[in-house]
Amino acid sequence: MNDKSSNISKRRRTARAKDSADYVAKRAEVLGAAATLFKQQGFHSTRLVDVAREAGLDRATIYYYAGSKEELLQDIVGGVLDTAIAAAEELRANDALTGMQRLHQIFVILMTSYEENYPATFVYIQEQMHQVGVQETEWAQLIMKRTRLFDRMLIDFIKEGIEDGDLRSDIPPRLHENALFGMLNWTHRWFVPGGSLTGRQVAETFWSIYTGGALTDAGRANALPSPPVLSAVTG
Amino acid sequence: MNDKSSNISKRRRTARAKDSADYVAKRAEVLGAAATLFKQQGFHSTRLVDVAREAGLDRATIYYYAGSKEELLQDIVGGVLDTAIAAAEELRANDALTGMQRLHQIFVILMTSYEENYPATFVYIQEQMHQVGVQETEWAQLIMKRTRLFDRMLIDFIKEGIEDGDLRSDIPPRLHENALFGMLNWTHRWFVPGGSLTGRQVAETFWSIYTGGALTDAGRANALPSPPVLSAVTG
DNA sequence: GATCCAGTCAACGCCGACGTTGACGTTGAT
DNA sequence: ATCAACGTCAACGTCGGCGTTGACTGGATC
CATH class of the missing domain: 1.10.357.10 (Tetracycline Repressor, domain 2)
Incomplete structure (x- = not known):
């Protein structure tokens, strides 16, 4: 029995610490998708589920690349x-x-x-x-x-x-x-x-x-x- | 026993139908307060409770003058x-x-x-x-x-x-x-x-x-x- | 072929904001 | 005094969206 809780935050942090090319590239893709929608609809009107669809991901996966909606905006x-x-x-x-x-x-x-x-x-x-x-x-x-x-x-x-x-x-x-x-x-x-x-x-x-x-x-x-x-x- | 439910929608409609000077003036005040905040913070970021405070009213009272937040925007x-x-x-x-x-x-x-x-x-x-x-x-x-x-x-x-x-x-x-x-x-x-x-x-x-x-x-x-x-x- | 890990996903808790409710003063007419 | 209409308010139901969870998959490593 393992108590290794998945905890997306920690997994995101370790992934970001590794700084692999793949991760950075995919993250840029997510940011790009978010930027496109923020531009089109505005930040507040844009739903994270839309960002996910735009990026071809599940909404929860967004959190593997960014800690919050605000973080997306700030990084953009x-x-x-x-x-x-x-x-x-x-x-x-x-x-x-x-x-x-x-x-x-x-x-x-x-x-x-x-x-x-x-x-x-x-x-x-x-x-x-x-x-x-x-x-x-x-x-x-x-x-x-x-x-x-x-x-x-x-x-x-x-x-x-x-x-x-x-x-x-x-x-x-x-x-x-x-x-x-x-x-x-x-x-x-x-x-x-x-x-x-x-x-x-x-x-x-x-x-x-x-x-x-x-x-x-x-x-x-x-x-x-x-x-x-x-x-x-x-x- | 009377079943006169207050139903704010109907009361608003009758009030608007009467078209009294007082009602129109107060309504303009509410619209003005909303416009000020929409301008300052944007439509989506503005909370109806803020509009109410700006107009010196309770949030529920807003609905006596406008049917929805959208209606405020459209009338403005x-x-x-x-x-x-x-x-x-x-x-x-x-x-x-x-x-x-x-x-x-x-x-x-x-x-x-x-x-x-x-x-x-x-x-x-x-x-x-x-x-x-x-x-x-x-x-x-x-x-x-x-x-x-x-x-x-x-x-x-x-x-x-x-x-x-x-x-x-x-x-x-x-x-x-x-x-x-x-x-x-x-x-x-x-x-x-x-x-x-x-x-x-x-x-x-x-x-x-x-x-x-x-x-x-x-x-x-x-x-x-x-x-x-x-x-x-x-x- | 067993183990591990990056990456993904359905599902949940939670919160904040909208719109509504039903009742409570207050005012003015009868 | 009574009644009706006006204007107001505390409180509730509801819902959409954010952030999290814990388990699943497929490929890499031993």
């Missing part, structure tokens, strides 16, 4: 922010770049990484990780802190662009940011990798709109009387 | 689309307007209505009503159909702008739309009525970026050579 979106912050820090440290160049770079890098890590980053955006709404967990707090850090770097790039005289100073940095990265982040609602456009093409197109506008020369002539929009009301 | 976002579609249809019917003017108008109207109906519209955006994710209910189908209708009208305005030679033809209409309305819709993450900027100011500023770009004249001159500096980071 975990590296997203770190990657972005690392890229921004590298740009900031490069003295040869202007603010505009840094802004352009991070913009393109973000979009291409959205594409590469699809759908992980879009899950991150969709689930509003930056909001308090998530939870009061330590993990959520960390995410929020890192998000604010990244945000501050973007604002700094923009301020640099304004101080250099490249970006319009009649628009507050925050509005510059929300316009530019609004276009970018909204891609989570419509962009699908493998479609007619690459992430890079989308990014460059949006960048050209942000910097130069969407009008033709003729259209610009038609629209000529364009007073500074904010000073009229704020001043 | 119900008019949003209809208003937008009506505005777009009016613009379309006005022969005196060019495509660019229609696009500009609907852009400003949408933003100001976001502000006026806050937070209802933002709930609509946040809950991704256009996605299949919601449900297979008849209501969801209708919402999706109406959304596609509105979307088609926006695309038509943009195509008109391109055909008139005002908007750049090297950018597909869909990208024009996603850039412009990406900026707009992303406001649901940061815009708060009563802040330093009105909805109209935000809309006009974004419009000026979309049409003319965010660069100064000097910045435009600097950007002309447009050195490809991406290799500094990626390579």
